Amino acid sequence: MLIGAHALVFTGTFDEQGLRRAIEGAKRAGFDLVEIPLMDVAGFDADLAGRLLRDNELAVTASLGLTADTDLTSEDQAVVAAGERMLERCLDHVAAMGGDVLCGVIYSAMQKYGAPTTERGVANSRAAIARLAEKAAQRGIRLSLEVVNRYESNVFNTGRGALAYLDSAGLDGVSVHLDTYHMNIEESDLFQPVHDVAAAGRLGYVHIGESHRGYLGTGSVDFGAFFRALHDVRYDGPVVFESFSSAVVSAELSNTLGIWRNLWQDSDDLAAHANRFIRDGLHAVRTIDLH
Template identity: 50%
Template structure:
């Protein structure tokens, strides 16, 4: 499998200051990755010119992901909150466009964090309409929008691939895809194989996160990697596979609470990244 292999920026840094940007991009290249996934939680704060130069210098491509918060939750019933969410999504889309990227994903359809009640019918409608709105603008720049399916403690909108496929169908937009994440699948799905096949059958398997059950080192938890990579191979998935891991050693302030990052699952980002790259190289049958 010749998939592009990426690494999430939060493996390296908790923000995107010039120094952090240099460290994250250089580290990703040194560890052998093809792309870096930018944590665009505050997309307007990115130095696009610097980031673009760093990517070119190190021969990396970039995608971006984010999760919304209470003030920007497009699944809210409050029209003002939905409008604020669309503004933030628009900033993230502009970041991807200006960096020459072709993918924006993550929890772009709701708040990233725990809810205390199910999504309402109006909230679901606002979310669908917002992603359709985003997709229309993304299409103008050749960008695909991915809806990341997350566990019940991080969203109340899309917890399973079945829900995501129904949601995407409601948007009616051909550039919206399903973003699978093994960490979340391991919590919510009945197997690691069937969601891959279902998304593929629908023509909507667009992006993949690989994360271990405890968000630490790959291969040291309970994720059924044989089933998952077997399914990717079975359907001939050609897209990006990006390693994502979180530790209290490197935390974005907005994510510590939202993702319940309370402990060190690792403390050396370079060691973690090198091990992950080798793990993926072996699973994908790639040459060193």
């Protein structure tokens, strides 16, 4: 199991200075992995990122959320095609960095929709993801679809919803990405969804975030139940800390994510605390086997 941090904990820009800040910050905090959001697909220097990752001996994954212009659930085939082209470029970046996972809201736009999904829109999304999964597999990369709350997608908002999306499309090589921040909003608890998704052989990626996106353990997320579930199902994939503050990320991204109040200022302190919290929590549930 690799314990990681989202790069937006450290920086909101991903030029050379930003990449160094994120990668070196994750290493300094004690993480094994850094998740890099591909916010500027056209301008991202994957070769530079790969060199920095190797220098710091860190593993890498990549993520993003689609926009209205690249929404795979659009009924406009030109928009769907634009989304596919961008995600294919993302696969190239992941491969160049030496990563093996592309995750996030890559099946729809990451936005509040004003209406439910349409049958045609979801069909477009499934077909595009199927094509992308095949291309990803050829590069040794797997896709993991993040389950987010109702204000960030209308396709699915629970683990079972994600399973229904994947099963009806026959997407055997695509996994589900669970996030405690979103689960705390949408799921009945943080224990059963882990078992449901794992039992289907679909649990491939995990985000750890507090209910208010601040310091872990200071909100309402039941991390004890979540860590116990991960242990029960013998989950061994990435576990990545995610938190946001407008002290670090751009105003545009802060507005998109609804970061109206900052619960932290010091990235390094936050990250070091999160690394200890996650490792201690996972260690604690492992000791239950001795009871």
